[in-house]
Amino acid sequence: MVKTGQRAARTSVWLEDKTRRGTRGGGQPSGLDRERITSATVRLLDAEGLAKFSMRRLAAELNVTAMSVYWYVDTKDDLLELALDSVFGELALPGLESEADWRDDLRTLARGYRALLVRHPWMSPLAGTYLNIGPNNTAFARVVHRVIRSTGLPPRGIAAAISAVFQFVYGFGTIEGHFNARSNAVGMTPDEYFQHAMSEVNRAPETTELVRQSEDIMAARGGDTVQEMWERDFDFALDLLVAGIEAMVKREGG
Template structure:
């Protein structure tokens, strides 16, 4: 019998030896946090669990299954409480800010979320929340799907870029100097690129404020779609 296309289509193994999918998932998340996607292998995961590599295959079919489980476990850390009853914009702003916080805690998460089927129970629960909030606000059909996609890709893309920048620029003084030199470089080319030279805020390193402004801009566009029916 061929293995299911996604681990979510298969049940938990009947046998209950000392390992479990839960233990494997917890260890996988820890390994991803420590070494990133490139550092996760079945051999390293087995070593972290003090188990044989082949024993993992009693619970998962491949490394891809492990990644799916780890992604859903991390998504499960996104709090979904205290959303009911809030106005739709406030509810989404709160929920997506929480999502960014978890993606920053697990820098590997936003990239994997963009490349895998998010069919785990935690992912589906959070997708249902966002869809239902926008549906209740008045969106249906393609506009509803497009609005969810716009919000999802904004949060994932912004946080993925932020994570890379924070990882590569650990010296605040060096970062400030790079920003200063970049601003000067644009200023010297203001005749060629006048808008960039005048309006690009290269010196701004407030990721939180920039994220909020960007999210509000996307929500403004969605509100226009709702108000025009």
């Protein structure tokens, strides 16, 4: 029940009978459909970022009026939620017939989710804004649950294991994606931007000592490029999580 003075909480475009079209008046615009609008939204978000996105900008991209877009979606939130679920459809999910070990399936899911976050850095804030119950994200969640259940962990550990793996991936992919976006925004490659950032850090007295103390860690990371460092760090961290699940299964008698 909504109290006086309170706004009704938004639920989801998938729960508010908006999955077919918007509810604003007027006839259906020719040459448009929800799939085309959603695809254009994803392209704009990839190219310009979330902060610059607007319904007016989208309408210009589609060469239609803003009201034409509103025939299919009632609000900007609805459209962003549709775009978020749309990119989850890019994931290659292990099927029920997969004969791979759970470790391999888990690595496939983790790497795919990370790549998605890096490819679409605008996903990160939206994933924490909406319910994420569209068909593509729901399909991803089902496979994640199935794979984690197959580890042998007891039911009380399933949710924690999912959080440990995929919240790690979310954080890693978010940082990597935003780092690449910042590099691109200033016209640098990731390697150039990394060298620039490190030179600035080395100039600051309060961080110089921290850098010196971390020299052995940086040297041990290996790799000639930022991308190679990302890959090695991610793979090692994922191996740590897999080893942790294996250890917990043994401890719990699985």
